[in-house]
Amino acid sequence: MAASEVVAPVIHAQGFTKRYRQHIAVSGLDLTVQPGEIFGLIGPDGAGKSSFMKAVAGVLGYDAGELTVFGTRLDSETAAERIKDRIGLMPQGLGQNLYAELSIEENIDFFAKLRLVPDDILAERKARLLKMTRLEAFRHRAMKNLSGGMKQKLGLVCTLIHEPRLIILDEPTTGVDPVSRRDFWAILGELLQAQGMTALVSTAYMDEAARFHRMALLYEGKVLAQGTPEDILDLAPGSIVTVTAQPQFDAWQALRGPHPQIEAQGPQLRLFTEGLRTADAAAQVRDHLQGVQILQLDATEPELEDVFVALLRQRGLSEQRTQDFVSPVGDRSPQTTAAIEAQQLTRVFGEFTACDQVSFRVPPGEIFGLLGANGAGKTTVIKMLTGILPPSAGKGQVAGADMRTAGRQIKERIGYMSQAFSLYMDLTVLENIALYAGIYGLDRRQTATRSGWIIDMAGLRGHERDLAATLPMGLRQRLALGCALVHQPQVLFLDEPTSGVDPIGRRQFWDILFHLSRVEQVAILITTHYMSEAEHCDHLALMFAGRVVADATPAALKQALRDKVGTLLEATVSQPQAALGLLQAQGFVDASLYGKKIHLFSPTPDAAIAQIRPIWQAAGIHCERIDSRPISMEDVFVQRVTELERMR
Incomplete structure (x- = not known):
């Protein structure tokens, strides 16, 4: 019996299908997870990851196929109950499995009692897990007062307190800063090895895929590819060429035809050359850039996200690339004054200093990244610059207006796209655009002109009368961007604009931002702690504990x-x-x-x-x-x- 348990898969799915009324969330999924593996489910929102994981955890039924966990076929609630003591489930969202009013220790104790962990065993496990996650010093702090990274570590502790044999983690690092992400993965790896656990982990971020032993790429409920990271890389041979050329926009226009998989990263262009080795790829790109000054050119091996995007393109699963678009009023004239300028901005809440003498400058046409962990002070800076929050000290200007005295002028000159709320989901595409046009005082003729521009820019032709709630995430984000741009602002503030968007959608979104900055000279400020976003910025300011601790280009x-x-x-x-x-x-x-x-x-x-x-x-x-x-x-x-x- 012991020998058979060692070799038997922990999870086996064959033809797994899950429907929600007429919508097929997962279709014909075949998947096997072996003991001791970290198996990854990779894909955008709506790919079917959460539905499958909930079914594995025994908390969601399914409509067709077979699903076996620990040798038990999950075909009834009774069967599901037989395996739940061996499973730990951490749902998607910061602290979603925790209780806000309870302290760290109280949350752990609650889950231990729920899982019938004896008191003497609990004391040893709790001490070990608190030390490993560096939460020991904060054991009496309420969960609601924890940073995003600390919430996720506590969620992991509560998931592991009964030492399950299988842990199911649904996008555990979404919304978590890079330091906490790396901590999380280090802790998870150590625990898996020490306790011989198996992990099923989902993510929308391809940079995490290299951490998995094996993975499945999901798209619209189907498996696009499956295997080790090395297996996946072999599915789309090619090279990545990174080139710095002037004028950058001319180089981009010359390359995007023969190389549709291209993106701007600050002053560089990064493109996938299909089927070519590095030397041949470099030579081909040089040929395409005749007449453009090449300052630097390098060719390297592709990464997993490059391969994922290539597979989507090759199999006809990606949206058509957004068409070129030109603002109906033409490009703005170059400006010499700063579009955004913060000078010694300080904000104090009681005895807590949220921002401490923050200074930076963003010229027109620049993509500026404001980076920092949760609680670093990024949001407070944005609120002061946009006139929402008065500073305790310091001053600043946005689009030529003093932030302390010209709040209304600033609001008329900026666009803002919030991660939490940007659209009205029960309104159609055109109704959302019209609503924002009315808020910004556009007349009927201006609204019609801008609506047409937004529809073209965002690739929304054919979706004009669709409800925002029914749009794919990539289209929804581009609609939100269009609503923020309806009044043609000089400055654009973006709050983690591509969170949860698939790689194709992210790249199309950044195509638009590149055009806005380079052609229309819009100054773009992005607050983010996702480093894939930071690579696209021309300039970065890194915040820590309310201060700017680094201010330079990514290079x-x-x-x-x-x-x-x-x-x-x-x-x-x-x-x-x-x-x-x-x-x-x-x-x-x-x-x-x-x-x-x-x-x-x-x-x-x-x-x-x-x-x-x-x-x-x-x-x-x-x-x-x-x-x-x-x-x-x-x-x-x-x-x-x-x-x-x-x-x-």
């Missing part, structure tokens, strides 16, 4: 980190968790787990590699390869914030 921030800590190395090893522990014991304190691989920095990479290999070899750990990797904005954010936290 300058990466170079500063490289100068300080050296080269980023990525090691592929046979026992990642054990290998990481050995490294940290030898003084590589910043080493971290990244999926099945290990990341670490070294100012002397050759010497580090020579030191590392014998350590692993002596422990019986096979090291397949160690490669250098380009530094990302997530690396910058994590290193900088971690260092500042240690200094507090």
